[in-house]
Amino acid sequence: MAALSVGLLLAGCSPGSGGTGPKRPGTPSDLGAPPSANDRPRASPTPSGPDFTVRPDRVPATSARVLRLARQVIAGPQDFGADFVRQHPFESDPRTWAVLDGVCVWQREKLPKGVLASLSQHSVLPAKGAGKGPVRVMVVVSVHADADSADQEMATTLEEVVRCPEQWLNQDERIISLLSSGAPWGRRGQETADDQIWEHGEYESDSAGGPYPYIWGSSRIGPVTVSVMVKGAKGYSEKETDDLLYSPLVKMAEAAKGELK
Secondary structure, eight states, rough: OOBBBBOOOOOTOOOOOOOOOOOOTTTTGGSOOOOSSSSOOOOOSSOOOOGOOGGGGGGGSSSHHHHHHHHHHHOOOOTOOTOEEEEEEEETTTTEEEEOTTTSBBEEEETTEEEEEEEEEEEOOOOBBTTBEEEEEEEEEEESSHHHHHHHHHHHHHHHHHOOOSSSSSEEEEEEEEEEEEEETTTTTTTTTSSSEEEEEEEETTTTEEEEEEEEEEEEEEEEEEEEEOOOOOOOOHHHHHHHHHHHHHHHHHHHHHHOO
């Protein structure tokens, strides 16, 4: 995974996962509706967005504080469900982030100017017998020097889907038939973040098979972007795959607000 943003990306890159080559908070009614073949219900408004102001003195000024903020915000395996565990490798080098190259392959590169840290972590819901394959998820928190840099990340993310509707996460994994949409605060019922992006498509790999449902969601809170990626698996419907994304994404957005206000 606009005037919205993102590179999301990370150790498993916007999508990838280590490789070469976005009632309890978090239910669908808390977020703007992502694009899909079906017309999902729009979100119910909740006070946020423009009513939230980032305090300049709360924006980290040192590398140690930047990384602390990212770790305070990022969701853990347990935020997806009790049975999720860390995947190996679990965490990316926060001094790098994922970049989609000219041939639509995700690569990790040093952070560009304006990006202070980009922390991504990978978790998995292990396979359950012959009927349920392993569901892999990734979360990313990127801390920028200012909101303009974070907004550019979002814009780039939207543009990348247009440029590369099929993307390689690594030599084995790829996402295909990608569609994306973005919603700034107040558009399409989106009132949880300054900007938000959704990507929908299909995930497949030589080892795991497919295609299976794929979703990516990213939200921007001032100079911080938070993202969640879910790669579906055998035995899981599109709804089940999508539902895994909501709570962790909202939790990270709220945590970012708490750190910056």
